[in-house]
Amino acid sequence: MSDELVIRQVWPVPRGHSVLSPFEASEDFEQVCWQANEAIAASPSDLFYTFTTAGQQVARLIVVDHPDLDPGYDVLEAAEGLEIDIMEVASGYRRQGLGTQAIELLRRQHPGRTVFARPPESEDAFWQSLGWDLVRHAQNGDYPPLFLKR
Template identity: 75%
Template structure:
C-alpha cells in the first residue's frame, strides 16, 4: 500500500441525488456535515471528496464547481473556477501537510482551473502558506476575504 494520498470523488455519485452525507461516520472529523446520517444541503455543483492513505481516510473536502463570485473581488473569470468550500484533516493528522497534499491532488484533478477559498479568518495562515493571493472585496461589508490560485 502506498503512503501517498489518493483522491476519490464520493458525491455526486452517478445516478445519485441524495442529500444525506456521502461519508462514513467517523469521530476523527468534527464537522456535523461529515457524519453519515446528517442531512446536508447539496446542489449538483457540489463535489465531495475523500482523500485516503493506505486505505485510511485522512482528508474530507467539499468543492463547488462554477461557483457564484461577487464582482467586488475583481476576478471576472472566478465563476469558471472551483471553490474549496470546506476542508478538514482528520484528528491526529493535522499540521503534517495532508491538507496541502489534498489541494495539490484536487488541482491535478481539475487542471487549468482557478481555485479559491473563503475560509474563516482563523484559517488565513494556512491559505497564505500555500502562496495563494489574498483578496478583499472592494465593497467591504460582510464579504469575507478570498484566497485565489490561478
C-alpha cells in the first residue's frame, strides 16, 4: 500500500444531493460538519474532499467553487476560483506537512484556478508558511485577511 497522499471528491456525487455530511464518523476530526449523518448547509457549489495515505484518512476539505467575494478584496479572478472553506488534518497526523500536500493536490486537481482562504487569525501562520499572497480588504479591520495562490 502506498504512502502517497491521494485526493478523492466525496461531494457532490452524481447520484443526487444531500445535506448530510458525506464523511464517515471519526474521532480523529474535531469539526462537527465532518461527522456522519450531521446535517450541514451544503450548496451545489460546495466540493467535499477526503485525503488518504496508506489507506488511512488524514485530511478533509470543503471548497466553494466559484465563490462570492466582496469587491473590497480587489481580486477579480477569485470569482472563477476556489475558496477553501474548512480544512482539517486528523489529530494524529498534524504537523507532518499533510495539510500543505492536500492543498497542493487540490490545486493540481483544478489547474489554472485561483485558490484562496479566509482563515481565522489563529491559522494565519499556516497560510503564510505556504508563501501565498496576503490580500487585505479595503476596509481592512472589518474583514478577515485573504490568502491566495494564483
